[in-house]
Amino acid sequence: MEKLLRTMLQSLGTNRKAHRLARKYGLRFGASRFVAGETIAQSLAAVQTLNRQGKMATLDHLGEFVSTQEEANEAAAMCIQTLDAIASSGVQANLSLKLTSLGLDLGYELCLANMLRILERAGQHGLFVRIDMEDYAHCEIALNMYRELRETYANVGIVIQAYLYRSLQDVEDLGEIGANLRLVKGAYKESPKVAFPQKADVDNQFLAMIQKHLEGGHYTAIATHDAAMIAQAKRFIAERRIPNEQFEFQMLYGIAEDLQDRLVEEGYRVRIYVPFGVDWFGYFMRRLAERPANVWFVLKNIVR
Numbered sequence: 622m623e624k625l626l627r628t629m630l631q632s633l634g635t636n637r638k639a640h641r642l643a644r645k646y647g648l649r650f651g652a653s654r655f656v657a658g659e660t661i662a663q664s665l666a667a668v669q670t671l672n673r674q675g676k677m678a679t680l681d682h683l684g685e686f687v688s689t690q691e692e693a694n695e696a697a698a699m700c701i702q703t704l705d706a707i708a709s710s711g712v713q714a715n716l717s718l719k720l721t722s723l724g725l726d727l728g729y730e731l732c733l734a735n736m737l738r739i740l741e742r743a744g745q746h747g748l749f750v751r752i753d754m755e756d757y758a759h760c761e762i763a764l765n766m767y768r769e770l771r772e773t774y775a776n777v778g779i780v781i782q783a784y785l786y787r788s789l790q791d792v793e794d795l796g797e798i799g800a801n802l803r804l805v806k807g808a809y810k811e812s813p814k815v816a817f818p819q820k821a822d823v824d825n826q827f828l829a830m831i832q833k834h835l836e837g838g839h840y841t842a843i844a845t846h847d848a849a850m851i852a853q854a855k856r857f858i859a860e861r862r863i864p865n866e867q868f869e870f871q872m873l874y875g876i877a878e879d880l881q882d883r884l885v886e887e888g889y890r891v892r893i894y895v896p897f898g899v900d901w902f903g904y905f906m907r908r909l910a911e912r913p914a915n916v917w918f919v920l921k922n923i924v925r
């Protein structure tokens with residue numbers, strides 16, 4: 622039953638009509654628990670609150686289903702505006718983005734040109750940009766673009782998903798170019814041909830990836846709300862005396878806030894992923910699919 626619900630939510634999250642409908646009605650059904658607002662100003666207010674709590678942030682302007690060059694360029698302009706807003710407000714934050722929102726499906730060169738503009742501006746502000754990892758169909762091309770960008774820019778990192786069979790090798794290969802990686806379990810619906818179907822296998826590979834990248838001396842963002850994984854990572858970090866400056870814990874806005882606070886109190890670096898924008902539906906569906914109990918939270922919001 623839970624598996625079926627998860628599959629339904631993941632499919633709904635990729636449905637264009639549902640996206641259009643959601644956009645029309647604004648942040649509803651409890652989505653504001655996970656999405657900081659529709660505008661840059663609202664997201665910056667959320668970041669200021671997080672900063673006061675001792676947490677850094679990464680801002681993500683939500684956008685999926687880009688189908689024209691104009692839309693891709695607009696998304697890039699929004700990233701640049703967000704970087705400018707981070708710099709002028711002085712908040713502790715960087716930027717996360719998705720390559721498909723910058724036109725990856727329309728053409729490699731279009732997306733690359735947008736990334737170059739964004740990284741150039743980020744560099745001027747001394748800010749870092751993280752490329753989120755999307756579904757498996759985009760994995761290889763995203764890694765290729767990352768490698769190309771990394772030849773010129775040091776202020777760019779990418780995400781590797783533990784559920785993909787290939788990922789431990791990717792972590793090893795990316796270690797050779799000193800990549801700054803965010804390591805996650807993975808949020809998309811993938812075939813057992815490419816991804817571990819069992820949670821235990823995903824968890825094992827997740828830990829192995831964290832250990833490999835830390836051991837190689839590379840900057841590692843450990844992105845999870847899983848208290849058991851965090852405890853094991855902390856143990857490894859203490860045993861190997863990994864310096865605090867070489868890693869950070871990351872969590873999503875509105876999730877596991879107690880755990881976020883505890884890590885801050887313990888003196889770890891903590892960064893919260895803060896999504897904003899009118900195109901919130903796909904992101905919201907992925908958060909519901911991760912924890913189908915969240916669906917009751919949505920139903921309560923509809924009934925209220």
Ligand code: FDA
Nearest residue numbers: 753754805806807808844845846847871872873894908911
């Ligand atoms: P797991 O799913 O095992 O959950 C552990 C516990 O955390 C649960 O028992 C529950 O208590 C809590 N929890 C987890 N998800 C919750 C939710 N939605 N609502 C409420 N509680 C929840 N994925 C991807 O494919 N590409 C990417 O680029 C990113 N980027 C990214 C950035 C950051 C900062 C984070 C934290 C995560 C991502 N992810 C991602 C998502 C990631 O792949 C994964 O789907 C989620 O983090 C959920 O997995 P956990 O590691 O938390 O473990």
